[in-house]
Amino acid sequence: MVIPITLAVGAAASATGGVAAGINGGINIKEANDTMKNASLIQESAIKKFKEKDASATKVMDELGKQELKILSSFKYFSSLIEKIHNRPEFEINNQEEVKIPQYNADKLKEVSIGAGVLLGSIGGAAAGTAGGFAAAGATTVAISTFGTASTGTAIASLSGAAATNATLAALGGGSIAAGGGGIALGTALLGTATLGVGLLVGGIVFDVVGKNLANKAETAYSKAKGTEKDVEKICHSLSKLEKTAKDFKLTLTYVEEKYNYYLDFLENLVNKERKTDWTKYSPVEKMRIQNLVLLVGLLYKMCNVQLVKKGADDTQNKVDEVTITRVRNEAEQILGKL
Numbered sequence: 286m287v288i289p290i291t292l293a294v295g296a297a298a299s300a301t302g303g304v305a306a307g308i309n310g311g312i313n314i315k316e317a318n319d320t321m322k323n324a325s326l327i328q329e330s331a332i333k334k335f336k337e338k339d340a341s342a343t344k345v346m347d348e349l350g351k352q353e354l355k356i357l358s359s360f361k362y363f364s365s366l367i368e369k370i371h372n373r374p375e376f377e378i379n380n381q382e383e384v385k386i387p388q389y390n391a392d393k394l395k396e397v398s399i400g401a402g403v404l405l406g407s408i409g410g411a412a413a414g415t416a417g418g419f420a421a422a423g424a425t426t427v428a429i430s431t432f433g434t435a436s437t438g439t440a441i442a443s444l445s446g447a448a449a450t451n452a453t454l455a456a457l458g459g460g461s462i463a464a465g466g467g468g469i470a471l472g473t474a475l476l477g478t479a480t481l482g483v484g485l486l487v488g489g490i491v492f493d494v495v496g497k498n499l500a501n502k503a504e505t506a507y508s509k510a511k512g513t514e515k516d517v518e519k520i521c522h523s524l525s526k527l528e529k530t531a532k533d534f535k536l537t538l539t540y541v542e543e544k545y546n547y548y549l550d551f552l553e554n555l556v557n558k559e560r561k562t563d564w565t566k567y568s569p570v571e572k573m574r575i576q577n578l579v580l581l582v583g584l585l586y587k588m589c590n591v592q593l594v595k596k597g598a599d600d601t602q603n604k605v606d607e608v609t610i611t612r613v614r615n616e617a618e619q620i621l622g623k624l
Contacts, residue, residue, distance in 0.1 A: 346417025
């Protein structure tokens with residue numbers, strides 16, 4: 286039987302339409318695959334960039350934090366030398382112009398020194414960013430907050446090893462759970478980079494770059510990847526600013542520390558080796574050097590109390606406190622120039 290021409294044409298058209306649809310479908314699949322590949326590359330590149338900048342900034346901040354804790358912990362030895370001097374005057378720092386330096390206070394120096402010593406001994410195996418967190422939040426303030434007693438009533442400074450670490454963590458967590466605080470668990474959380482250090486810089490931004498997954502739909506995946514790339518650019522800009530600011534601040538801190546160590550060695554030699562402990566018998570030069578040392582202790586105390594990062598409100602990003610940091614650096618250079 287002969288097939289009608291209309292049926293033959295219709296069958297041919299259907300076949301052609303099916304081929305065209307197959308071709309279009311193939312093109313769409315290829316475009317979707319290409320889009321997914323591009324999205325994946327953008328995502329991976331952004332994550333890599335973030336991790337590299339995060340590690341770099343964290344390293345600098347950790348170095349600064351450890352340096353500050355080391356300086357603060359040395360104040361106990363400085364105080365012990367000063368206390369050996371008989372007939373010494375009340376060391377009052379003449380705060381002139383706009384440069385304000387804390388007055389000499391033996392008890393306060395002891396507190397911060399013991400607290401810094403405990404923290405310094407507790408961060409040996411801590412995660413990267415822990416020491417930097419102390420610099421970000423103000424090492425002096427953090428060190429003083431850890432000075433006190435463990436939940437057992439034993440002085441934290443008298444403990445050692447794991448006991449000292451646990452007591453410190455509990456203190457950072459607001460005290461033991463039994464006493465209404467957050468205990469070791471909260472203290473441990475506060476030592477993590479999610480709260481301190483570089484994490485403190487990120488602040489309230491909902492930013493989990495590593496945890497972001499590409500969606501099934503290519504368009505959505507590409508959009509999310511570009512969003513991650515944009516977030517990373519913003520964060521990396523802030524991290525670069527933090528790293529540079531921390532390096533500059535550390536440079537100034539090192540200059541002051543070198544002068545401090547010079548005068549501290551002088552005092553140690555004067556008191557412990559030459560056995561000269563009567564202030565009234567010191568020469569004008571010896572008195573001037575000791576007064577310079579007291580001034581530098583006050584300056585270092587102030588510098589280590591600087592919060593490199595200002596906490597943002599609610600969901601706003603925390604910021605590097607460039608204004609305060611620059612002002613304190615200028616004050617330090619001004620004081621060094623007058624010694």
